[in-house]
Amino acid sequence: MSNQNRIPVAILGCTGSVGQKFVELLSKHPWFEIKELCASDKSAGKKYKEAVDWFLPSPLPDIVGEILVQKCEPVLQSKVVFSGLDSDVAGDVETKFAKAGYKVISNSKNHRMDDNVPLLIPEVNPDHLELIKFQNYGQGCIVANPNCSVIGLVLALKPLLDNFGLEAVNVVTMQAVSGAGHPRVINLDLEDNVIPLIKGEESKVEIEPLKILGRLNKDRISFINFKISAQCNRVNVSDGHTECVQVKLKKKTSVEKIIQTWKEFSSLPQELKLPLSPTKPINYSDEDSFPQPKYQRNFDKGMAVSIGRLRTDSIFDYRFVITSHNTVRGAAGGAILCAELMKAKGII
Amino acid sequence: MSNQNRIPVAILGCTGSVGQKFVELLSKHPWFEIKELCASDKSAGKKYKEAVDWFLPSPLPDIVGEILVQKCEPVLQSKVVFSGLDSDVAGDVETKFAKAGYKVISNSKNHRMDDNVPLLIPEVNPDHLELIKFQNYGQGCIVANPNCSVIGLVLALKPLLDNFGLEAVNVVTMQAVSGAGHPRVINLDLEDNVIPLIKGEESKVEIEPLKILGRLNKDRISFINFKISAQCNRVNVSDGHTECVQVKLKKKTSVEKIIQTWKEFSSLPQELKLPLSPTKPINYSDEDSFPQPKYQRNFDKGMAVSIGRLRTDSIFDYRFVITSHNTVRGAAGGAILCAELMKAKGII
Amino acid sequence: MSNQNRIPVAILGCTGSVGQKFVELLSKHPWFEIKELCASDKSAGKKYKEAVDWFLPSPLPDIVGEILVQKCEPVLQSKVVFSGLDSDVAGDVETKFAKAGYKVISNSKNHRMDDNVPLLIPEVNPDHLELIKFQNYGQGCIVANPNCSVIGLVLALKPLLDNFGLEAVNVVTMQAVSGAGHPRVINLDLEDNVIPLIKGEESKVEIEPLKILGRLNKDRISFINFKISAQCNRVNVSDGHTECVQVKLKKKTSVEKIIQTWKEFSSLPQELKLPLSPTKPINYSDEDSFPQPKYQRNFDKGMAVSIGRLRTDSIFDYRFVITSHNTVRGAAGGAILCAELMKAKGII
C-alpha cells in the first residue's frame, strides 16, 4: 500500500497517555494515516502541539502537531477511530461513534465485557471478530483491546491451554508506571517504594482471560472455566509489566515440552505478516535472570511477550516469569494490531 | 543495667553489609557493648574506620571507628559474637568459635538447617533455644537467625497457624537492594528494572518456615507439614521486603477474625520487654494501599512486620501483603533480639 | 529542664511537608513540647492523625496524633509558634500572630526580607536577633529561617568572609525532592530526569545571603556587598541539597588555610550547646568524591553542612561542593535552632 492510499484514522482522547502512544505508533504506520485528533472541549480548537503536554521520549511528529484538535463528536472523515479515552467518558462516546457507523478500536475497559464485543488478541482469538456482526451498529462496530496485564499473560497461556489444558492460574504482577496515566498528572510516590494496590486491576486480570480464551458461540462467548487469582503491584519501572505466573495443567508434561510449545507458537498475525505483528509472539529466554523489563520490553517492536525461568512448582505444576511492554503490546500497539487484523479481514 | 556493666560482644564480618548494621544497632544498645571487631586478613590490623567502607546513612559511631580490627580467630575477650560473615567462610569460622566456648548468633545460612541449631524468631519459637543443650560445644553454642524474607513471613503466619491451621502458603517477594550486600560492591542494574531471580532464595523461603514452625522434639525439630511455594524478585527499593502472600487454612474463619488475631498477637519478647522487641510484632493497616516499604519499614524501630490488604482469594482462602525491614528485623536487629532473649533466659 | 517544664509550642501549617518535619523534630525535643497544631479549615476539628497524610519514614508519634487540629487563629495557649505555612497565606497569618503577642519562627519566605525581621542562622548572625526590638509587636515577634539552599551556602561562606573577604560567589544547585512539598501532592517527573528550574529559587539564593551576612545597623541590616549568581536544578534525590560553589576572595590564601578555617569554625550555638546545634557546623571531608547527599545529609543530626573537593578555579579563585539536609538544617531543624537561641537569650 503506497503512502497516498493510507487509510485515514482518528484518535479519541489524543492528549492522554494512551492517546500519545497511538500518535507515536500511527504516525509512521504503513497502512493508517492520522487524519483527525479528538479530545475534551478544553483542547478542541487548538493545534495538537499546543493542546498536548507531550511526554514521550521520541519527539512529537511535526505534521501531527499541526492538526487541529476536535471535540469527540462523530462528524469525522476517518471511518476508523482508535480510542484512548478515560473510562469515565469512553463508554458513551464509543457507543455514539459505533452507532454513527465508525469502526471503534478501544483501549478502555468500558465495553470489554459486553456480550457482543470481541475482547481481541489477534494471535489468540481472531475468530471472536465474528461477534461484531451481532452489534447492530450498521457499518459501525466496537472492538476492545484487553487490559495491559492480561495481554501478556494470555499470550503465554494460550499455547499451554491448547497443548496441556489449564486448571488454575496464579499471577502476581509488578507493573510499570506508564500504565497509570500521564506522568505529569499522575503522582505515584514510587521512588524507593512498591505500591501493592492498583484499583480495579485484580478483577480485570481474573475475568478478562476467561472471555478471551472462551469459545465463540454464535452471538456471544462461552467463557472458559478455570480459576485465576491475581495480585497487582506497582513498582518503579518506566515501561514493561513483569508477572510471576503459576499454572496447574490438565495433562502431564515437562519443562522442555512447554518451552518448545512456546517457541513454536505462531498465529494468524504472523501468517498475515501484519505490520505491527511480532515475528514470534513469544520470546523464551534461557538466561537465568531474564526476563527483565529494562531489557526485554522493546523486543520485536515491543510486541512480543518475553518469558523465562520456567520451573516446577510445589503447589501448582509450573511457574515462570513474563514481561511485556504495557503501552505497546498492552495498549496502543495491541489495539493497532487489532485494526490491522480487521483490515486484513476486509472489515476496515 | 548501667552502661558500665554492659556485656562485651564481638562482630565477625564487621566490614560487610550485615556487619555494619550490627555496628549501628549495637553501638547504642543498652545491654551489649561492642568490644571487638573481626574481619578478613585484609582488614585486620587497621582501625575500623580505615578498614570499613561505611555506607549506612547514619554516621559511623566515633568510638567504634577507633577499634582495631582483628582476624576471625577465637582469641577474644567477648564471649558473645554476632556473625555477619559471608556464607563461603561462615560455616567453619562459626563452628570454630562455638567449639572454643563462644555464644555465636549467626546471620549466615550455613548452620540454619543443622539438626541441633535453633532457627530462632523470639516471638515464634523461643522454646527451640533448648536445642543448644545438644550441641556439644560446652559453654559455646550456635543460634541462627532466619533468612530476611522468612522472618516477616513467619511472623505473619504464626498466629494463623495457631488459630486456624495452615495447609498451603504461596508467596511472591519484591525484595530490597540492601539485602544483596554492600552497595558499592554489588551491582544490581535495578534502575528502571525488576530482576526476577535471587540465587538460592526461593528454596530458603520454602524450607526455613517449616523448621521454625516445627515442634521441639528433644534434640531436634519435627518440621511442620504444609506446602510452601516461593518466587523471589529484586526491585529498586533501598530497604524493606514486600511479599504477596496467599494461604489455605485448615479451619474456616473470616477477614475480621484474622485481623483480630494478628492485632492481638504478642509473645515472649513483648512480655520480657526486650530492648529491641517491637511493642507489637504485627502492625495491621486498614489503609487501602498499605503496606508500602517506604512508609512501613521503620515502624516500631524497624522490628515489626506490617500487614495489609487482607482479602479472600479464589484459589487459596486468603491473600495479603506484608512488608518488613530486611536488614533490621530481617538480619542484624533480628539476631540481636535472639541474643536479648538468650540473655533474659540466662544463656548469655 | 525536666520534661514537665517543657515550653508549650504550636505548629502552624502542621499537615504540610515542613509542618510534618516540625512535628517529627519537636516531638522528642528536650525544651519544647508540641501543645497545639494548626492548619487550614479543612483539617480543623480533626485529630492530627486523621487530618494529616503523614509521609515521613519515621512513624507519626502517637501522642501528637491525638491532638485536635485547630484553625490558624491567635487563640493558643502556646506563646511560641513555628510556621510551616504555604507562602500564599503565611504573610498575613504570621503578622496576625505576632501582633497578638506570639513569638513566630517562620520557615516561609514572606517576611524574610522585611527590614526589621532577622533572617537568622544562629551560627552566622545571632546579633541580628536585636532587630525584633524594632518590630512593634509588643511581646510578639517574627524571626525568619532562610531558604533551604541558602543556609548551607552561608554556613560555608561565613568563615571565608571573616578570614579572606568575599568578592563574588557563583553557585549551581542540585536540589532534593523533599524541598518541593508533600510527595503525594507535588508531582515532579524526576525519575530519570533533571529539571533545571525551581520557580523563584534563584533570586532567593542571590539576595538572602547578602542580608544574613550584612551588618546590624540599629533597626535594620546593611547588606553586604558582593555578587552572587545562582542557578538552581531539581534532581532525583530524596533529601539533601548539593551545591557547586565558586568564590572570588579579597585576600590571597591557600587550599590548606581554607580547610583549616572551616574545620576551626565554631560559633554561639556550639558554645551554648543548644540541643539541635551540630557539634561542629562544618564537616570537611578529604574523600575524593564527597560530599554526597546520600551519605552526608544526616551527619551530626542533619544539622552540619558537609563540604569537600576544595580546589583552585580558573575563573574564580576556589571551587568546592557542599551538601546539607534541606528539611532539617534547611527548614524545620534550622528554625528550631533559632528558637533554641531565642530561649537561651531569654527572648522565649
Place this chain on the structure above:
Amino acid sequence: MSNQNRIPVAILGCTGSVGQKFVELLSKHPWFEIKELCASDKSAGKKYKEAVDWFLPSPLPDIVGEILVQKCEPVLQSKVVFSGLDSDVAGDVETKFAKAGYKVISNSKNHRMDDNVPLLIPEVNPDHLELIKFQNYGQGCIVANPNCSVIGLVLALKPLLDNFGLEAVNVVTMQAVSGAGHPRVINLDLEDNVIPLIKGEESKVEIEPLKILGRLNKDRISFINFKISAQCNRVNVSDGHTECVQVKLKKKTSVEKIIQTWKEFSSLPQELKLPLSPTKPINYSDEDSFPQPKYQRNFDKGMAVSIGRLRTDSIFDYRFVITSHNTVRGAAGGAILCAELMKAKGII
C-alpha cells in the same frame, strides 16, 4: 548508495559500552556496513552474540550477532575502523591501525590532544580535517571525537563565538550514568544520590573546546584563548548530559539576538545532508523548565543539542542550560557523523 555498495567498517572494542552503541547505530546505516568486530583476546573467536553482554534497550541485531569477534589486529578487510576502546589500550592500538593504512575514527581520549589529530565536530571545525595530511600514516589516519560533555557545549558556544566573541565560559555538568561504562560492570551508587566527581572529566572540558574552536594553522591548531571553568557531577539519569553554562561575551547583545543566532545556526553537515546530521544542530526551547534530559535527549535522532532558559547573569553576561545525548551525539553518533563528513569529502 544502495545497500550492496555500503562501505565495510570495523568496530574496535565492540563489546564495551561505546562499542555496543556503534553496533546499534551502524547496523542500520545507509552508507556503512559492519563487516568486522574486534575486541580483547577474551572475546576473540566467539560469535558476537556470545561475547557481548548486550545491555542496550533495543535488541542486538541478528546479523551482527553472528559475526565472529577478532583480536584488535590490523589484518581487517574494512579500511574504516571505529574505536570504542578503553583508554588504557586505545592509544597504541589506534596508532598501529593508522600506520597500517586504516582510517581510525576514535572515541577515546588518547589522541585527542595530539598536534596533528583533528578533534572534530563536523558542524564546528570541518576544516580541521586538513590536519590528517600531516599525520604521516600514508593511507591511514586518526580522527578524534571529543568528550561527551564537550560536544554539546561547543555546539552551543560556536554561534556565540562567531557572532559575539567569548571571554569566559563557566560550566557545571550533571552527567548521565551511561557515560560511565557498561551498566553491569560499573557500579555508581547513584540511587538517591549525586556524585560530585568524575575523574579526569573537568580538565577535558576545560581544554578540548579551546582546540576545537581554534584556528587551523597549517599542520597544527592555534588554540583559541578564553577561560573555561568546569565542574562535573554524576546524577541518576540514564542518558543525556545537562549543563548549566554561563558566558562572558566580547560584544554587547540581547537575549533575543542570541536565541536568533542559535536558531539560525546551520553548517556543513546540514548542507551535505549527512545521514546522521541533525536537521538543525541546536534546538532552542522557550518552555520554562526545559531542556530536560528525559524529554530532549532523543530530539532529532539524538544528534541535536537542546538549549533553554537563556537569561542574564549577575557575574557573567548570560546563562543557559543545555542537554545533549551523551552516547549518541556525545560518542558513537558523533564519531559516525565525523566518518560521514570524511566520506563526503572523499577521504573515506
